Amino acid sequence: MESNFQTSAQWYDGHSAIRHQGEAVWDGADTLALRGPTGAMEVAIPDLEYSEERGGELVYRRTSEPNFRLILPADIPPGLASRLPEKQVYGAWVDKLGLGKASAIFAAVSVAAVALFLTAPDWLGPRVPESWERNLGDAMVGDFGNRLCHTPEGDAALAKLLDAVDPAEEQVRAGVANIDMVNAVALPGGQVLLFDGLVQDAKTPEELAGVLGHEVGHVRERHVMTALLRQFGMSILLSGANTSVGETVFGLAAMGYSRDAEREADEYARERMDESRISPLGTASFFERIGGEGEGEENAIIGWVSSHPDPAERAKAYREAAKGKTFVPVLSEEEFAAIKSMCEKDPDVEEFDFF
Amino acid sequence: MNTQYEQMEAESAFGFDGNWKDFARIALPNLLLTIVTLGIYRFWATTRERRYLWSHTRFVDERLEWTGTGKELFVGFLMVMLLFALPVFGLQFVSQALIMRGNEALGAALGILPIVAIFYLTGVARFRALRYRLSRTRWRGIRGGSNDQGLKYGLSYMWKTFVGYIPIGLLIPWSMTSLWNERWSKMSFGPYEFEANADPGNVFARFLLFYLAPFILFAGALIAGATGALAGYGIGGEEGASIGMFGAIIFLFLFFYLGLGLIAVAFYAKFYREVVGSTRWKDLHFSFEASTMDWVKLLIGDALIVVFTLGLGFVFLSYRHWKFLIVHLEAGGDILLDELTQSTTKTARHGEGLLDAFDIGAF
Numbered sequence: 001m002e003s004n005f006q007t008s009a010q011w012y013d014g015h016s017a018i019r020h021q022g023e024a025v026w027d028g029a030d031t032l033a034l035r036g037p038t039g040a041m042e043v044a045i046p047d048l049e050y051s052e053e054r055g056g057e058l059v060y061r062r063t064s065e066p067n068f069r070l071i072l073p074a075d076i077p078p079g080l081a082s083r084l085p086e087k088q089v090y091g092a093w094v095d096k097l098g099l100g101k102a103s104a105i106f107a108a109v110s111v112a113a114v115a116l117f118l119t120a121p122d123w124l125g126p127r128v129p130e131s132w133e134r135n136l137g138d139a140m141v142g143d144f145g146n147r148l149c150h151t152p153e154g155d156a157a158l159a160k161l162l163d164a165v166d167p168a169e170e171q172v173r174a175g176v177a178n179i180d181m182v183n184a185v186a187l188p189g190g191q192v193l194l195f196d197g198l199v200q201d202a203k204t205p206e207e208l209a210g211v212l213g214h215e216v217g218h219v220r221e222r223h224v225m226t227a228l229l230r231q232f233g234m235s236i237l238l239s240g241a242n243t244s245v246g247e248t249v250f251g252l253a254a255m256g257y258s259r260d261a262e263r264e265a266d267e268y269a270r271e272r273m274d275e276s277r278i279s280p281l282g283t284a285s286f287f288e289r290i291g292g293e294g295e296g297e298e299n300a301i302i303g304w305v306s307s308h309p310d311p312a313e314r315a316k317a318y319r320e321a322a323k324g325k326t327f328v329p330v331l332s333e334e335e336f337a338a339i340k341s342m343c344e345k346d347p348d349v350e351e352f353d354f355f
Numbered sequence: 356m357n358t359q360y361e362q363m364e365a366e367s368a369f370g371f372d373g374n375w376k377d378f379a380r381i382a383l384p385n386l387l388l389t390i391v392t393l394g395i396y397r398f399w400a401t402t403r404e405r406r407y408l409w410s411h412t413r414f415v416d417e418r419l420e421w422t423g424t425g426k427e428l429f430v431g432f433l434m435v436m437l438l439f440a441l442p443v444f445g446l447q448f449v450s451q452a453l454i455m456r457g458n459e460a461l462g463a464a465l466g467i468l469p470i471v472a473i474f475y476l477t478g479v480a481r482f483r484a485l486r487y488r489l490s491r492t493r494w495r496g497i498r499g500g501s502n503d504q505g506l507k508y509g510l511s512y513m514w515k516t517f518v519g520y521i522p523i524g525l526l527i528p529w530s531m532t533s534l535w536n537e538r539w540s541k542m543s544f545g546p547y548e549f550e551a552n553a554d555p556g557n558v559f560a561r562f563l564l565f566y567l568a569p570f571i572l573f574a575g576a577l578i579a580g581a582t583g584a585l586a587g588y589g590i591g592g593e594e595g596a597s598i599g600m601f602g603a604i605i606f607l608f609l610f611f612y613l614g615l616g617l618i619a620v621a622f623y624a625k626f627y628r629e630v631v632g633s634t635r636w637k638d639l640h641f642s643f644e645a646s647t648m649d650w651v652k653l654l655i656g657d658a659l660i661v662v663f664t665l666g667l668g669f670v671f672l673s674y675r676h677w678k679f680l681i682v683h684l685e686a687g688g689d690i691l692l693d694e695l696t697q698s699t700t701k702t703a704r705h706g707e708g709l710l711d712a713f714d715i716g717a718f
Contacts, residue, residue: 012496017545017695019417019495054410054418055372067697069420069496099384107391114393139452 005079007072009034013041014067024072026080034070043070050085060084117233125226130170130190133225137189147350148175149196154342157335161205164276164330165213165269172219174212176342178349182290184211186218188228196343203285205331208339209276210269210283210318217268223261266314270321279327284318287311368686371678373411375671381407382670398432399425408677414494415690422498423491439476443469478512479505482538489542490700495692499544500700511537528562528626529555535630544636545695553633561625564618572611579603579610620654621647631684638688645683653679 009024011034022036032043043062051059053074060070076084094102154176162174172190181197192215194208202208218224273280290311331339343349385400402425409421446465453462482505489499512534519530532553539551585599624647631643645653657675660668 014496015697017495017497017690017692019692051422052406052410052420054420059420066422067493067496067498069493094388099387103387103391106388106396110391110393139448 005077007076007080009036010071011041012067012069013039014062014065014069024070024080026083032070043068045083048085050087053087058087118230121226121229121233125229126222128222128225128229133222134189136228137187137191137224146348147178148193149178149343149346149349151338151342151345153335153338154345157331157338158342160335161209161212161331161339162216164278165209165272166216166220167272167275168220172216174216176339178343178346178351184215186215186224188224190219190224192216192219199340199342201289202282202340204282205329205336205339206273206279206282206327207286208336209273209278209330210280210286213269213272214265216272217265218261220268221261221264223265226261266317270318274321274325276330277326277328278330280318280321284315284322287315287318368415369681369684370413371411371681372413373407373674373678375674378404378407378671378674382674386667386670395429396425398428401425401428404673408674409492412677412681414686417495420493421491422493423487439472443472474516475509475513477509478516478534479509481512482508482541485538485542489544490698494544495695496697497545497695498698499542500698501542502700503541505541508534508537508541524565528558531555531626532558532630536633539634543698543700545698547637547695549634549636551630551634553630557629558622558626561622564621565615568615568618572607572614575610576607579607617647617651620650624650637690639686639690640688642685642687643683644685645679649679649683 005028006023006025009022011020012018013020018038020034020036020038022034022038022040025033025035026045027033030045032045032048034041034043047062047064048060048070049063051061051069053059056074058072058074058076060072062068062070072084097105158174158176162171166172166174172186172192174192174194176199177193177195179195179197181195182201183195184198185193185195187193192212194212194215198211199208202211269283270280273283288311381403385396385403388396389400402421402423405421405423409419412419446469450462450465453459453465482501482503486501486503486505489501492499515530515534519526532555535553536551539549542549582603624645627643627645631641634641653675657672660671660675
């Protein structure tokens with residue numbers, strides 16, 4: 001046999017640490033004969049797998065005996081080299097395509113995946129049946145134990161307020177939460193909560209109607225479901241890059257709406273108020289109170305940073321909606337007072353100590 | 356059969372002949388591929404790096420070989436996501452729902468459960484990562500491993516760590532050495548088990564530096580404050596004194612963080628010398644010679660490389676740390692190659708999922 005088909009070789013049988021030294025000779029068919037002073041064996045060439053290159057040597061394994069190692073010099077004679085398995089650098093896919101091409105393909109797939117995850121909630125959210133969202137919401141937040149304020153008069157007044165801004169057959173569930181913060185939230189499952197702090201802050205029932213209408217807008221425009229899906233999608237996407245399980249899991253807790261969603265909810269509220277002939281001026285003065293006047297510039301910055309649009313801008317939109325129209329009061333003095341005293345007069349309401 | 360017998364005392368038993376330029380040819384494409392795959396390639400990237408580092412590491416007269424695969428690391432990660440992250444997410448959901456419904460106590464208890472589970476699994480993950488690394492490391496075709504699943508070690512990790520902290524942390528050296536001993540005594544390479552009997556007494560003096568630090572710092576504060584104020588007063592009267600004071604406070608902050616960091620490094624340097632030096636394998640004994648100064652140089656080098664490459668240099672840290680480990684690792688004694696037969700331990704099919712998920716380093 002000519003020297004083109006043989007080379008010096010070292011091998012380990014995989015059972016003991018003893019190194020065998022000698023030569024490897026190709027028999028012209030499918031077998032490589034290993035011969036040395038400490039032992040001889042034959043290896044089927046299709047059984048060989050490329051393992052790695054290390055300091056001027058090539059290492060091969062055997063599929064049938066994973067611990068076997070054959071070590072050949074890197075400059076194997078070409079006749080023999082053409083019979084041995086090919087070298088691998090990055091792993092199967094990248095080697096086949098080349099680094100540049102593979103990177104470009106991976107990047108394109110990644111960008112598509114990110115785009116899909118970012119846009120999917122916007123078209124998927126509104127398509128989730130409302131009954132599913134309601135079940136999900138029930139599972140997530142339930143009935144809040146006994147933390148919502150109830151009095152017969154207050155409940156009646158709140159129902160009247162809700163009728164004005166939520167004409168749908170199956171209405172959202174609205175409640176006043178015993179939390180001393182000027183805020184309101186729309187929760188999964190068509191639950192809307194006005195915080196007692198906001199109720200106390202309100203100067204007119206029209207203000208409450210505006211805020212309630214805004215939150216109902218979030219529910220009706222399916223923003224809640226969209227935000228839930230977006231959070232979920234992001235957490236899945238980030239789990240690839242993010243090694244910390246904790247961050248991924250707990251990141252789900254935070255939710256927010258886009259600025260466009262806030263505008264849509266405002267529009268929804270104005271349309272309903274217009275239909276029910278409720279003055280939007282109360283809501284306008286509410287936004288002016290929470291930071292419209294004298295700090296326009298500062299708020300313009302906050303408006304861009306935070307997800308909510310600038311309050312001054314929102315107040316202006318509500319003021320313009322009032323032009324050239326006449327309105328009727330949404331609630332009587334007594335009814336407004338009944339909502340204001342709901343939390344105070346509810347004998348067994350509990351604190352929201354986890355917010 | 357002839358007996359091959361290795362005399363080991365002649366030269367360093369461990370050697371490393373990699374160089375950072377070759378490593379860069381692996382690390383930089385890895386970084387690119389990791390970015391364009393949104394991080395998914397990192398399992399294969401880790402594997403390629405280890406292959407390079409292992410294959411350029413010599414033990415006596417033969418190179419090490421890393422036989423782990425990116426696929427098994429990826430599968431390990433997926434399993435952790437499926438078996439741990441998903442249930443934790445569900446539990447979080449249930450716990451929140453319970454709190455919302457007014458069952459605060461039960462909800463809070465369920466909320467604590469994942470924290471306890473993470474504590475337990477951190478211990479299990481440490482054990483299994485070591486087992487995985489040994490089972491994928493080959494030398495002369497022989498590998499290591501362990502038949503222990505590490506579930507009991509997880510419990511030990513919990514109670515020993517807890518007890519270590521109880522007497523104002525005084526038992527931490529004991530919990531650390533004892534866990535090292537427990538972990539390594541369950542590991543084997545080829546047919547022989549490792550033995551480790553590190554003595555916490557030998558690292559305790561260094562550990563006490565942590566308790567001494569506040570007193571040294573207090574004395575330092577008095578001196579620095581007084582000299583700073585006096586120097587300031589000498590230059591610019593009352594106003595100078597307050598400026599001098601301010602300078603002294605800044606100096607003290609630096610002193611505090613650097614001082615505490617230095618104490619931590621001094622402790623870890625001693626700790627690794629002790630635990631590696633107390634670890635044996637058959638007739639082989641190991642030692643780790645890195646001094647506090649070596650560690651300080653390593654860490655300062657790390658920081659400089661990362662800062663001056665605007666962060667890109669972090670890809671070289673694994674290379675630096677491995678080289679540091681191998682350069683300072685020594686072994687002496689005899690290996691009877693005839694008797695060194697293949698390990699019979701079971702090999703886990705999946706990689707370091709748990710360790711990866713909890714972001715715990717190797718050494």
